[in-house]
Every structure is written in C-alpha cells, then in structure tokens.
Amino acid sequence: MSAKPTKTYGLLAEFDTAAAIMHAAIECRDAGFKKWDVYTPFPIHGMDDAMGVKKSLVGWFTFAGGFTGFFTGMGMIWFMNKFDYPLVVGGKPLFTPLYAFPVSYELTILMGSFGTLIGMFLLNRLPKLYNPLFKNERFKRATDDRFFVCIEAADPKFSQARETLEKAGAQVIETVED
Amino acid sequence: MAKSASDPQSHAGHSAPVGAALKVYPAPKELEREPLVLNNRSLGWITDAIAGICEKPMPKWWWPAFIISFGVMVMMFSMIAYEVSTGIGVWGLNQPANWAWDITNFVFWIGIGHAGTLISAVLFLLRQKWRTSINRSAEAMTLFAVACAGIFPVFHVGRVWFALLPGYLIPAPNANGIWPQFRSPLLWDVFAVSTYGTVSLLFWFTGLIPDLATLRDRATSKVRKFFYGLFALGWTGSNRNWSNYEKAYLILAGLSTPLVLSVHSIVSFDFAVSVVPGWHTTIFPPYFVAGAIFSGFGMVLTLLIPMRTLFKLEDVITVRHVELMCKVILATGSIVGYAYGMEFFIAWYGGSPYELYAFKNRAFGPYWWSYWSMITCNVISPHLFWFKWCRSTMWFVWLISIVVNIGMWFERFVIIVTSLHRDYLPGSWGYFTPSWVDILTFVGSFGLFMTLFLLFIRFLPAIAISEVKGVTPQADPHHPLGGAKDHH
Numbered sequence: 001m002s003a004k005p006t007k008t009y010g011l012l013a014e015f016d017t018a019a020a021i022m023h024a025a026i027e028c029r030d031a032g033f034k035k036w037d038v039y040t041p042f043p044i045h046g047m048d049d050a051m052g053v054k055k056s057l058v059g060w061f062t063f064a065g066g067f068t069g070f071f072t073g074m075g076m077i078w079f080m081n082k083f084d085y086p087l088v089v090g091g092k093p094l095f096t097p098l099y100a101f102p103v104s105y106e107l108t109i110l111m112g113s114f115g116t117l118i119g120m121f122l123l124n125r126l127p128k129l130y131n132p133l134f135k136n137e138r139f140k141r142a143t144d145d146r147f148f149v150c151i152e153a154a155d156p157k158f159s160q161a162r163e164t165l166e167k168a169g170a171q172v173i174e175t176v177e178d
Numbered sequence: 179m180a181k182s183a184s185d186p187q188s189h190a191g192h193s194a195p196v197g198a199a200l201k202v203y204p205a206p207k208e209l210e211r212e213p214l215v216l217n218n219r220s221l222g223w224i225t226d227a228i229a230g231i232c233e234k235p236m237p238k239w240w241w242p243a244f245i246i247s248f249g250v251m252v253m254m255f256s257m258i259a260y261e262v263s264t265g266i267g268v269w270g271l272n273q274p275a276n277w278a279w280d281i282t283n284f285v286f287w288i289g290i291g292h293a294g295t296l297i298s299a300v301l302f303l304l305r306q307k308w309r310t311s312i313n314r315s316a317e318a319m320t321l322f323a324v325a326c327a328g329i330f331p332v333f334h335v336g337r338v339w340f341a342l343l344p345g346y347l348i349p350a351p352n353a354n355g356i357w358p359q360f361r362s363p364l365l366w367d368v369f370a371v372s373t374y375g376t377v378s379l380l381f382w383f384t385g386l387i388p389d390l391a392t393l394r395d396r397a398t399s400k401v402r403k404f405f406y407g408l409f410a411l412g413w414t415g416s417n418r419n420w421s422n423y424e425k426a427y428l429i430l431a432g433l434s435t436p437l438v439l440s441v442h443s444i445v446s447f448d449f450a451v452s453v454v455p456g457w458h459t460t461i462f463p464p465y466f467v468a469g470a471i472f473s474g475f476g477m478v479l480t481l482l483i484p485m486r487t488l489f490k491l492e493d494v495i496t497v498r499h500v501e502l503m504c505k506v507i508l509a510t511g512s513i514v515g516y517a518y519g520m521e522f523f524i525a526w527y528g529g530s531p532y533e534l535y536a537f538k539n540r541a542f543g544p545y546w547w548s549y550w551s552m553i554t555c556n557v558i559s560p561h562l563f564w565f566k567w568c569r570s571t572m573w574f575v576w577l578i579s580i581v582v583n584i585g586m587w588f589e590r591f592v593i594i595v596t597s598l599h600r601d602y603l604p605g606s607w608g609y610f611t612p613s614w615v616d617i618l619t620f621v622g623s624f625g626l627f628m629t630l631f632l633l634f635i636r637f638l639p640a641i642a643i644s645e646v647k648g649v650t651p652q653a654d655p656h657h658p659l660g661g662a663k664d665h666h
Contacts, residue, residue: 017661018653025417041221041392042648043420044655053418056425062433076349080357092361102366102444106373109437113377113430117384120426124419127411134414142415143392143644145221 006177009132010036010152011161012139013170018044021147024168025050028149031164035152039133039142058119065115066108073104132178139176150176214308214649216493218659221647224494228641229389229396231489236636239488247628254622257615258333266336268615275598275610280334282590283620285445286473287327287627288371289466289586292438293474294320295378298385299434302427308502310645311495314389315485315634316478317382322630323477324375326623331367363447370444377437381430387413387423388644442466449593456536456597459524465517469586472510472556475503476582481631483576485640494641497570504569507582511560514589518557532602540596544609548588549596555585 015021018040025038029052038051047053074097081087082095092099121127133139133150142148149170151161165173215224261268271278294316301309335341343352347368351357358365390410397403413419443463450462479500486495525537541549559581562568569575600607634640651659 017655019655019661019663022655038417039415040417040420041225041415042388042644042653043417043424044653046655047417048421051417053421056422058422058425058429062429066433077360080349080351081360085351085356087356087359089359089361099361102363102440102447103360103369105440106366106369106437106444109433109440110373110376112433113380116426116429116433117380120384120422121411123422124416126413126419129407129412131412131414140395143388143395143413144225 008153009176009178010150010155011158011165012133012136012174012176013149013165013168014138014172014174015147015149015169016171018147020169021149022047022050024149024165024170027164027168028151031157031160033151033155033157033161033164035155037150039139039148039150041143041145041147057123058116061115061119061122062112063115065118066112068115069107069109069111070104072111073107074100077103132176136174136176138172138174212496212498213651214311214496214498215646216496219493219650221650221652224647224650225392225396225643227491227494228639228643228646229393231635232393232637232639233396237488240632240636244629244632247625247632250622250625251629252625254329254619254625257619257622258329261333261336261615261619262338266334268613269334270611270613270616272608272610274601274606274608275595277334277594277598278610279591279612279616279620280330281448282587282594283623284327284330284334285466285590285594286587287323287330287623288374288445289442289470289473289590290477290583291320291323291327291374291378291474292442292467292470293476293478294318294323295374295381295434295438296471296474297478298381299431299438302431303435307649308499310642310649311499312478312482312503312641313645314382314385314638314642315482315640316474317378317385318631318634318638318640319474319477319481320378321375321382322627322634323474324371324378325630326627328371328375329623329626363444363451366444367448370441374437374441377430377434381434384423384427384430385642385645386638387411388415389639389642391415392643393639439467442470449597454597454601455530455532456540456593458533459521461517461520461524465514465521468510468513468517469556469589472507472514472560473583473586475507475510476579476586479503479507479575479579480583483572483579485635487572489635489640491641494646497572500572500575501566501569504563504575504578507578508560508563511556511563511582515557515560518553536597536600539600540592543596543600545592545596545599548592552585552588552592555581556589559585 013024015024021038021040022044025047028036029050038047040047048055077100078095086094088094097104133142138146139148149165149168151158151165155161162173219227269278269280271280294313297309297316298313298320301313332338332341335346341347346352346358347365349358360366387410390406391413394403394406394410397406443466446462446466449457450459452458482495483500486492522537522541525533528534539545559578562578567574568578595610599610647653651657654660654662656662
C-alpha cells in the first residue's frame with residue numbers, strides 16, 4: 001500500500017433480505033453501472049440475470065484439462081508399453097486403446113478437475129488476500145446474514161451511485177477507503 | 179424469527195395472488211414437504227450453530243474420544259512398523275490365500291468413501307436439496323476412508339519401498355528400464371484410487387471456501403484469522419465470483435459422478451479380470467458400486483447420528499434426512515441382495531463346475547459362518563427400513579448402520595478368501611486365519627479414521643453453512659421469508 005492519504009474505493013450499501021438485494025441489483029444494472037458487485041452469504045438463484053452477469057467460462061478450462069488428461073494417458077501408455085520398451089505380457093497386444101482406456105479415463109477426470117478449479121480461481125482473481133472491503137466492519141456479515149452492493153469509485157457513473165443505492169432501499173450506505 | 183415450532187410455512191411461496199383474476203391457494207397440509215431446516219431458523223442462527231461448533235471449546239467427551247482414537251491409530255502404525263521391519267509373514271495370509279484381510283480392508287474402506295461422493299456429487303446433480311446438511315461431513319468421511327484404504331495395498335507388498343520404487347506403482351522405468359505394464363487392472367486401480375482421493379479433496383476444498391470465509395470473518399484470535407483467512411483465499415461472496423464458483427461446483431459434481439462409478443468398477447476389475455472361480459463374473463462392477471454406496475451410507479449414519487445429538491444439530495440434520503438415508507440403504511441393500519442371488523444363479527446356469535463349486539463352498543464350505551453373517555447383515559437387516567419406526571428411531575438406525583458395515587466387511591472377506599482358499603488343485607487347499615497383527619492393523623485403521631474425523635469437526639465447519647442457507651426460504655427472493663412482497 002502507498003503512504004499517501006486513503007482514496008475512496010467505493011460505496012457499500014447494506015440490505016437485509018434476499019428480495020431486497022435482488023431488487024437493488026436490478027436497479028444498479030438498469031442505472032448502467034459497470035464496476036460494481038453484489039455480495040451475498042450464499043448464491044442467490046437468478047442473481048446473474050438481475051446483475052446482467054454473462055455465463056461463466058469455467059467449462060472451457062474443464063475441457064482443456066480433460067482433453068489434456070485423456071491424451072496424456074493414451075500417449076503415456078503407448079510410449080511406455082509399445083514404443084520405449086515393448087514387452088509382450090500374456091500374449092496381449094502391445095498397445096490398444098482398450099486397455100489404455102481406464103487409466104486415460106481417470107486422467108481425463110483428474111486433469112479436468114484441476115482445469116475446473118484453476119479456471120475458477122483465474123476467472124475470480126483468487127487468491128486475493130487483500131481487499132479494501134475487508135476493512136469495513138459491517139462487511140463481515142456478508143458471509144453471515146447480510147447482503148451488500150458495492151459500486152466502485154472507478155465506475156464512470158460513480159457520481160450517481162449514492163442516489164441509486166438510496167432509491168434501491170439500502171439500509172446503510174458507507175464509503176469504503178482503499 | 180423466533181416463531182413457535184408449530185408454525186409451518188403455510189403461506190409459502192406460491193400462495194401470493196398472481197393476477198387479479200387468478201388466485202393460487204396454498205398446497206394442502208399433507209402435501210407440504212417438511213422443511214430442510216426445522217423451526218424456521220434464521221440465516222444468522224445457521225451460522226452461529228455450525229460455525230460455533232469449531233469456535234467454542236470442544237465438549238467434554240471430545241478429548242477422551244480423541245485420545246482413544248489417537249492411541250488406536252498409534253497402535254496401527256506400530257503394527258505397520260512391525261510388519262515392514264519383520265516381513266509380510268507376520269500377517270496370516272499365505273498360499274493359497276495370498277490376499278486376505280489386506281485387500282478386504284482396502285475394498286471395505288474405499289467402498290465407505292463412495293457414499294460421500296454420492297451425496298456430494300450425484301445428489302447434487304439430481305437436485306436433492308437435503309444433501310446440503312450432510313454433504314460436508316460425508317465428503318470428509320470419504321477423504322479419511324480413502325486414507326485408510328490406501329494403507330493396505332501399499333503395505334501388503336511387504337517390502338513397502340518396492341511399492342514406491344519406479345516400475346511398480348508409479349509410472350517410471352525400473353532399474354532394467356522396464357515400465358509398469360498397463361494391461362493389469364492393478365495398475366488401473368492405482369490411477370483410479372489416487373484420482374479419486376485427489377478429486378475428492380479438490381471438491382471438498384471448493385465447497386469449504388465460502389465457509390472458511392465465514393470463519394475468517396468471525397475469527398477473534400489472530401491465529402484463527404490468519405489460517406482461515408489464508409485458506410479462504412480472499413473469498414468475499416461476490417456474485418461475480420459465485421457465478422464462476424457455482425459453475426465450477428456443478429462441473430466438479432459432473433466429473434465426480436462418473437469417477438465414483440469408475441473407481442469401484444475398477445476395484446472390481448482387480449477380481450473380475452482374473453480367472454479365479456468366484457471372481458470372474460461380469461456382474462462385479464455394478465454390484466461393487468451398489469455395495470460401496472450401501473456401506474458408505476451406513477458409515478455416514480454411524481457418524482452423523484451421534485454428531486447431530488452431541489452438537490444439538492437436530493434442526494439441520496433432521497429426522498427426514500436420516501429417513502432418506504435409510505431409504506438409500508434399503509434401495510442399495512436390495513441391489514446387493516439381488517446380486518448375491520444372481521451370482522448363484524449364474525454359477526449354476528453358466529455350467530462351469532469350478533464356478534458352481536466355488537459358490538457351494540462359499541455358502542456351505544468351511545467359511546459358511548462368514549457367508550451367512552454377510553447375508554444376515556446385508557440382505558435381511560436393510561429390509562427393516564421398510565418400516566417407518568425403524569427409519570425414524572435414531573438408536574435403531576445407528577445400530578443397523580453398524581450391522582450394515584459389518585456385513586459389507588464380510589462381503590469382501592467372503593469374495594476374497596472363500597474364492598482363493600480352495601482353487602483348482604485340492605492338494606493346495608488351505609484355511610486362512612488372521613494373525614494378531616492382521617487384526618490390530620485393521621482395528622487401528624478405525625483409530626486413524628476417527629482421529630481425522632474428530633480433528634475435522636474440531637477445526638472445520640461440519641455442515642456446509644452457505645449451502646444450508648441456500649435451501650432455506652430466507653434465501654429465496656420470491657418467498658415471503660426472503661423478503662418478497664405480496665406483489666412485485
């Protein structure tokens with residue numbers, strides 16, 4: 001952190017029910033904010049649409065991982081049992097995708113899972129151990145039973161933030177310093 | 179939120195008038211589902227009840243339980259040290275039963291793990307919301323069961339460094355440049371079990387992230403704040419994050435489902451791909467998977483019934499949850515019973531004298547007692563769950579859950595030992611008896627399992643806090659309890 005005086009990170013508004021936060025999200029979306037987010041203790045069904053969040057891209061990471069896993073398995077077994085040291089065991093073929101399938105299948109799942117998790121972390125910019133929101137005492141209840149909207153100061157329409165949040169029925173509005 | 183317990187959510191979601199002309203009446207009382215969290219608890223109550231467990235000092239019983247489990251675990255490691263330093267001869271297995279308690283215990287423990295994945299992944303895909311109260315501890319159980327399972331195949335090679343040397347388990351060439359050969363199901367098993375352990379850990383950790391954030395935000399001491407904060411990875415509950423998180427969770431569930439089915443199928447290939455009468459049967463993969471789920475649900479109940487009482491979680495793990503699990507036991511127990519019958523039918527219908535002998539020997543040979551123990555525990559006892567009293571009386575369910583696990587241990591013993599002890603050549607027949615080292619190693623593995631489980635409930639939320647909140651009416655923006663107005 002720099003030594004210069006704190007600057008505003010954003011405006012944090014607290015709501016007390018799932019319906020209220022849903023309503024607030026729709027208001028913020030329609031007001032045209034870009035850099036803002038909703039914070040809830042659990043995922044709320046329909047919130048992505050209310051916020052206008054696009055479909056998650058995690059699936060592509062899974063695909064990349066799974067694809068790599070499958071062909072790693074096939075390639076590894078072909079290399080070991082057919083190419084590098086061919087050894088006939090029980091008169092069976094040196095390589096067929098059939099006996100290589102179970103291991104390749106497991107590696108598809110293994111690497112697909114790693115891909116999924118890595119994709120989720122990358123897309124979410126996690127781990128992120130510093131966040132200005134953590135300095136706000138009220139925000140601790142975002143993982144308990146309260147619902148928050150934060151509109152960042154970097155948003156071009158930030159000047160209208162307080163008005164929108166008040167109109168949305170926020171119970172408390174606080175400024176968060178960076 | 180402190181309404182009386184008898185106040186049902188009778189004015190639930192769909193009772194609000196939809197249009198001026200159309201009025202939707204609430205469902206009749208008898209059709210209403212019992213809520214997943216009883217007594218209309220608030221979101222804050224759920225956080226306090228679950229996170230509170232690992233924040234307050236442990237209750238009095240925890241320390242004796244932990245010390246005993248830890249002692250039993252130490253006993254297991256001493257037995258393993260004795261076995262490794264002396265040789266595999268300290269176990270009772272020998273020709274012709276070269277596999278006995280070791281592989282029995284391996285299959286027993288890995289099977290127990292399967293219920294955790296079934297609850298966390300398969301029930302998630304099937305949108306069974308009741309899974310939220312039990313999935314966290316069931317997944318933990320999976321991990322600990324896999325840890326116990328892993329011990330036996332690793333140490334049954336005797337000179338354990340051989341298991342870890344290149345050319346045996348890990349895919350690297352041995353001293354002669356020869357690679358492991360992938361035509362063997364034993365090597366498939368290595369990949370299946372290690373993938374299973376790893377993916378279960380990833381899935382479990384993913385589910386834990388939001389709850390670790392809850393614990394971080396409630397932490398009062400610096401140490402707790404540091405460690406929970408570190409593992410929560412900076413989770414804020416941002417909806418942009420939830421969006422990716424939920425997708426990742428769904429995909430992990432989708433990957434774990436074929437995984438869990440493949441793991442026990444591949445474990446069954448260890449037997450089915452061989453030419454031993456009694457093992458060489460095509461029914462093994464589905465029969466093993468059903469048995470695994472059967473035993474796993476037994477173990478989930480063995481752990482959760484005391485837990486819900488001791489930690490006063492009856493409102494979260496309700497009688498309905500227990501009843502539903504009993505029904506899964508009933509269903510999978512019936513599949514297992516069917517498989518036992520079908521094995522006998524095929525042994526007769528298939529016309530192989532060796533196969534038929536193996537099965538006659540199973541039921542009426544020298545190991546008849548283990549066969550009939552298995553039948554009593556696995557085929558007869560689950561059918562008590564047809565009766566509501568049996569499903570909803572906690573001590574009784576707990577008793578049956580233990581019977582189920584005893585039965586499933588005997589199933590693996592019966593499959594392995596009765597098939598091996600009398601093979602094609604009567605001159606090499608024998609009778610396997612476990613040695614004291616066998617017995618104490620197996621008993622000790624329960625110590626490891628319980629030690630890990632007790633540490634889990636000490637330090638981590640034993641119930642998925644955010645997921646339980648997500649299935650309450652308070653989480654539904656269209657429900658009056660979620661703040662919905664009558665018209666919007």
